Amino acid sequence: MKIKLTVNGKKYQRDASETKNLLHFLREDIGLTGTKEGCGAGECGACTVVMNGKTVNSCLILAVEADGCDIQTIEGEAKDGKLSKLQQAFHKNHAVQCGFCTPGMIMSTRALLQTTAKPSVEQIKEAIEGNFCRCTGYQQIIEAVQDASGQLKKKEGLKRA
Amino acid sequence: MLQEFNYLAPKSKNELYTLLKKHAGKSRILAGGTDILVELHNHWIAPANLIDIKKIKELQGITFNDSEGLSIGATTVCIDLINDKNVKQYYPLLADAAGRIGSPQLRNRATIAGNLCTASPCADMGCSLLALGASVELGSADGVRVIPLKDFFTGPKKTQIKPHEVLQRIIVPAEMAGAKYGMRKLKRIKGHDIALVSVAMARTKSVMRAGIGSCAPTPVVTGDLSPKATVATVISAVEKVVSPIDDVRASREYRLFMTRDFVEKIYPELF
Ligand SMILES: Cc1cc2nc3c(=O)[nH]c(=O)nc-3n(C[C@H](O)[C@H](O)[C@H](O)COP(=O)(O)OP(=O)(O)OC[C@H]3O[C@@H](n4cnc5c(N)ncnc54)[C@H](O)[C@@H]3O)c2cc1C
Numbered sequence: 001m002k003i004k005l006t007v008n009g010k011k012y013q014r015d016a017s018e019t020k021n022l023l024h025f026l027r028e029d030i031g032l033t034g035t036k037e038g039c040g041a042g043e044c045g046a047c048t049v050v051m052n053g054k055t056v057n058s059c060l061i062l063a064v065e066a067d068g069c070d071i072q073t074i075e076g077e078a079k080d081g082k083l084s085k086l087q088q089a090f091h092k093n094h095a096v097q098c099g100f101c102t103p104g105m106i107m108s109t110r111a112l113l114q115t116t117a118k119p120s121v122e123q124i125k126e127a128i129e130g131n132f133c134r135c136t137g138y139q140q141i142i143e144a145v146q147d148a149s150g151q152l153k154k155k156e157g158l159k160r161a
Numbered sequence: 162m163l164q165e166f167n168y169l170a171p172k173s174k175n176e177l178y179t180l181l182k183k184h185a186g187k188s189r190i191l192a193g194g195t196d197i198l199v200e201l202h203n204h205w206i207a208p209a210n211l212i213d214i215k216k217i218k219e220l221q222g223i224t225f226n227d228s229e230g231l232s233i234g235a236t237t238v239c240i241d242l243i244n245d246k247n248v249k250q251y252y253p254l255l256a257d258a259a260g261r262i263g264s265p266q267l268r269n270r271a272t273i274a275g276n277l278c279t280a281s282p283c284a285d286m287g288c289s290l291l292a293l294g295a296s297v298e299l300g301s302a303d304g305v306r307v308i309p310l311k312d313f314f315t316g317p318k319k320t321q322i323k324p325h326e327v328l329q330r331i332i333v334p335a336e337m338a339g340a341k342y343g344m345r346k347l348k349r350i351k352g353h354d355i356a357l358v359s360v361a362m363a364r365t366k367s368v369m370r371a372g373i374g375s376c377a378p379t380p381v382v383t384g385d386l387s388p389k390a391t392v393a394t395v396i397s398a399v400e401k402v403v404s405p406i407d408d409v410r411a412s413r414e415y416r417l418f419m420t421r422d423f424v425e426k427i428y429p430e431l432f
């Protein structure tokens with residue numbers, strides 16, 4: 001089926017297989033492999049993208065359902081050779097270890113920051129409820145989002161290299 | 162790649178009725194897809210046709226009026242319910258329940274009607290809508306019928322819905338507007354997880370009910386209890402309708418214990 005959609009501000013027109021999910025469509029048909037597949041079944045959040053302003057699991061959506069939609073993926077973050085402020089905050093606060101969950105984490109927190117400029121810790125935790133990270137223990141991710149929204153006080157506690 | 166199927170996206174209710182009749186038994190309705198895409202992914206089902214109902218305007222939206230009550234269109238997703246001002250004002254139990262489903266990503270896609278049609282024993286919208294005495298409107302080329310939600314569920318993943326029917330909307334009676342309410346959901350982790358036990362209770366000047374999830378083959382509800390019923394009466398009414406099993410997630414005894422505990426905790430919140 002012919003579909004039109006916007007990904008990271010760029011318009012695409014493709015003949016999408018009806019049986020392909022949006023995740024595989026983005027990776028294979030558009031060539032944007034930043035979005036990851038963990039479970040393929042809505043559990044892990046690695047495949048999170050922002051669709052019409054809302055986070056979704058791209059593994060649970062057919063590509064043809066995204067016809068006419070506006071999609072944001074991790075590839076939309078860095079611009080003009082520079083990481084986004086949110087990406088920089090993830091880097092600076094050691095919110096990344098293996099990095100597999102990171103694209104999903106960034107998209108979930110990106111959607112949060114789009115509606116809430118200064119989210120509380122509770123709001124940050126809720127926003128990443130559907131994103132599993134098996135390395136960091138989440139604390140650094142929460143701090144990264146606080147930092148990106150200008151809310152992180154000078155590092156107390158753990159001294160990090 | 163998922164197995165082969167045709168994707169159909171009717172734009173009106175009549176078009177949907179025709180497709181459902183034509184492909185009865187060989188098609189599945191696609192709403193938010195959060196259950197059905199998992200089933201397709203795991204090769205548990207192999208429908209020849211997937212009929213997407215999200216483009217049908219007549220199935221969209223939430224409305225409220227004093228005579229009928231609240232009407233929740235089939236394509237309404239959890240986040241719509243959570244943000245709806247009538248729901249917030251008159252049926253806050255529903256926003257509470259919808260907020261307990263899955264993760265933000267799921268709440269942005271999962272429909273309330275889909276939650277009922279999947280008919281999982283743990284369906285969070287099941288126990289809350291049962292406590293509010295909701296009904297469901299089923300439509301097809303043969304006509305429209307409205308049945309009480311308590312008669313809708315017939316077994317785990319089984320409902321009264323026929324292959325050529327669609328659940329068009331959910332109706333929550335006007336008498337339940339402003340009901341006092343409380344809900345508890347027991348899960349292994351804070352964050353997204355399905356219920357080991359869930360209890361939702363609602364009370365107005367004329368009735369009190371408790372809906373229970375994950376404690377019987379379907380979500381279940383007590384009969385209409387007096388709004389003055391004691392906590393002991395409510396517990397014994399609950400014990401009559403539940404029949405929990407041992408499974409990988411919890412034992413029968415733990416479920417019974419927590420059901421009673423939740424009723425005791427919610428009860429004072431209803432006064
Ligand atoms: C990781 C994960 C966590 C979850 N957590 C929870 C949870 O905490 N609590 C909970 O209750 N559920 C949970 N769920 C289940 C799921 O999200 C819900 O059941 C959801 O509400 C289903 O709605 P949907 O629109 O996505 O349905 P779909 O997947 O589109 O459809 C579900 C089923 O209902 C049928 N159907 C849908 N709409 C209609 C209609 N209008 N008429 C007739 N048939 C219809 C479909 O054919 C299909 O069989 C979870 C799911 C996942 C993947």
Ligand code: FES
Binds near residue numbers: 036041046057
């Ligand atoms: S890959 Fe989509 S949620 Fe895990």
